[in-house]
Amino acid sequence: MPKTKTERVTISLCPPVDLGGEPGWIPFDAPSLVGESLRFVSGEPDGNRFRARYYRDAEQHLHARIWFGPETEGPPGHAHGGAVAAVMDEALGLAAWAAGYPIVVGNLNVSFRNMLPLQKVVTVESRVISAEGRKVMVHGRIFSGETVYAEAECLCITIPGK
Structure with a gap:
């Protein structure tokens, strides 16, 4: 028999x-700094996907505390590689913006080192390594204590006229 009521989840x-x-x-x-472009990772500060808070240190390098919620699951109990890559994309791109380079990401290479457990707060650190012409290279890693979950290199391209 067809249902006539709307069910709410x-x-x-x-x-x-x-x-x-x-x-x-x-x-x-x-x-x-960058407006609505942070919606994908940082858009729901109290949600079940990601929770993120950004910081700068005395040298003006960008850091973040990130929580990977149950909606980022890939392997049982662990964050999906695409979720980890999305965080790296946002954090490394933002590091370039924070350093004064309005960019888009041209290439992102993520090396996965360990599986990242869900509902764990981890640290992201990133820094601009070089800038030459329109190319800006940013490196970063996601870690907690001595455990590195991912490392990434990001080639960013500055946006003309910005």
């Missing part, structure tokens, strides 16, 4: 997580 949100930075890190308002 209730999704319960995971509890809050501490995305606080290290001593000396200064909170960085990433959306004010």
Whole structure:
């Protein structure tokens, strides 16, 4: 028999997580720099996909605390490689913007080192390695303690006229 009522699915949100930075890190308002382009990873600060908070250190390098929620699952209990790559894309591209280079990502190479458990807060560190002409190279890694989950190299291309 066909159903005539609309069924609602209730999704319960995971509890809050501490995305606080290290001593000396200064909170960085990433959306004010690049606008709505941060929707994919950073767009739901209390959601079940990603939760992210960005910081800068004394040398002006960009750092982040990222939480990979249950909606980022790939292998059982672990973050999907595409979710890890999405975080690297956002964080490394944002590092170039924060350093004064309005860019788009031209090439992103991610090396996966360890499986990243879900619902774990990890640190992302990134830094601009070089800038020559329109090419800006940014390196970064996702880690917690001594465990490195992913490392990435990002070739960014500056946007003409920006």
